[in-house]
Amino acid sequence: MMQINDPILTVDRVSKRFDVSAPWLNRVLEGKPRLLVNAVNEVSFTIARGSCFSIVGESGCGKSTVARLVTGLYATSGGDIRFGRGAEGRPVRVQMIFQDPHSSLNPRWRIGDIIAEPIREMKLRRDEAETTSRVEELLQTVGLAADDARKFPHEFSGGQRQRISIARALACEPELLVCDEPTSALDVSVQAQILNLMRRLQQELGLTYLFISHDLSVVRHMSDMIAVMYLGRIVEMAPVESLFNQPLHPYSQLLLNTIPDIHAPKRARCVDNGEPPSPLNPPSGCAFHPRCALATDACREAVPPLRDLSDGHKAACLLAG
């Protein structure tokens, strides 16, 4: 494993199981079995302070579950999550930004109160006057006006609401921001505004990002390290340039081959006809084997371990490397 000197976050063989069975009585009456989904399976990674670590993968692969485990919204079913040291020796503060800025802001609160809430709750400022000036400062930091504090969420566009979510997340002076698809609900021109803002904040405030997205071009733009997930597991993890220049896992190769590319359209590409399998009933061994052109009998037997193949570039494929 590549050593990271000053990790802000270490996720060590973390798993999360969800019970999705029918209610107990139905199970007894109808003789249905217990159903467990392994949403996240033995996932390990480390994030270096000040960097951006991204997780990509298709719907349902477990990205948001990892985000929620890291922020403590879910308890783990196994494994460890350890944080490095935060400012002034206190534990690292973690905040989360969600995809949908519409539902994550309370519609009945004024923007000023939405942003001030964590400041008041954690007593980060001595009095109301200081809190108010901090709120104004935060609004300006994210590119809004100080007097926007008096308005309500519905008075803002999607992009502006995402700025408000960011201001609120910054209010607790966090070191680590977990961003789950922060621009997926936004138009490209507005997405560029938010990505630029996030980059600037990262530099100015020394923030670390755990960044989740299904959009590979956004991930390429933002990240230092990328982890590709498939059906609850990390199948490849590498520095951004090596992943894009030389993807080693057949699934990463498929993703990079199928993503629409404005600058080099692949009009005559061959598309696979497979689909991600159901997490309720995952294939044996390497979960990708039903879609993999290279699959052999060995692939159906054991789950391939995530192996270091070169300079911090890891892949979980028997044939890679």
Place this chain on the structure above:
Amino acid sequence: MMLRQAPAPQDPGSQPVPEGAPALEVDSLTVEFPTRRGLLTAIDDVSIRIAPGEILGVVGESGAGKSITGLAVLGLLEAPGRIAKGEIRVGGRRVDTLSEDELTRVRGREMGAIFQDPLTALNPLFSIGAQLIETIRLHKPMSREAAQQKAVTLLREVGIPAPEDRLKQYPHQFSGGMRQRVVIALALAAEPQLIIADEPTTALDVSIQAQITTLLRRLCDEHRTGIMLVTHDMGVIAETADRVAVMYSGRVVETGRVEDVLHDPQHPYTRGLMAAIPSLHARSGTLAQIDGAMPRLNARPSGCAFHPRCPQAGPRCLRERPQLVPAARSEAACFIQDGGTE
């Protein structure tokens, strides 16, 4: 889709259809929503043309008017929305003047529709087979057996394995990508001249997205169907469409062949949009950004609606409204291409 009694087959009895007519011709379409707070013009003088076998991508930010344009063509505008001006022809036949009954027949037979969420297009209570067979027989009288055969052929054509077995299954037994294939099969059932596909891949994962766009491309080539592909994703346009119309605030601001518009955009909005998309090939420091946001309908700026966000705006842009004029190899609605902005 609702399962209806198949009406007695009869021709809408309209005028003969000209040979070799475009799959779709939209001329100066204006769509209005009368609301309590005033008249909102969602689509403002839009003209579009799609040849048989051609995919026109309609791209723009949310609220630009892409979906309303598609719904107007399909005759599915919801009240109080109404076509205030303009003409729509499908395969040369005027459709915006048809009665509700005539329209129901033309829709489905001459036009198919594919929407973002395949679940809304499928009836959860009926098997895939029942829905396909009903749609096929609605538009072309034939025996149940023949229709069933045709349903199997259609499912195979859209890439559903073991179609005979799949006929008996219900929508919830299909994955998102499979459902969208079924919706495409339904849209194709009557061999329409035109398909309106509104964000058909937006709800799907990238690897499935590519399967669906490739399928649309192939069907369009093989059946000579014209397709209006509505999307906010330039990548999908780049990979799938022949020509593109870029919409902004209810108008087409640039149109042309995909290669020309994407690689040599002429309108400042298209240029901004292209530059704002992060590259898959190289990492840039800061993305080019268009400041501000698209105006709401009730606060559309005077003159060129893009002027408050346009780095090149001049005094004329506040006074007059630019029209589409030839610009390089495409057409753009911008005074830079049409006499200057002073």
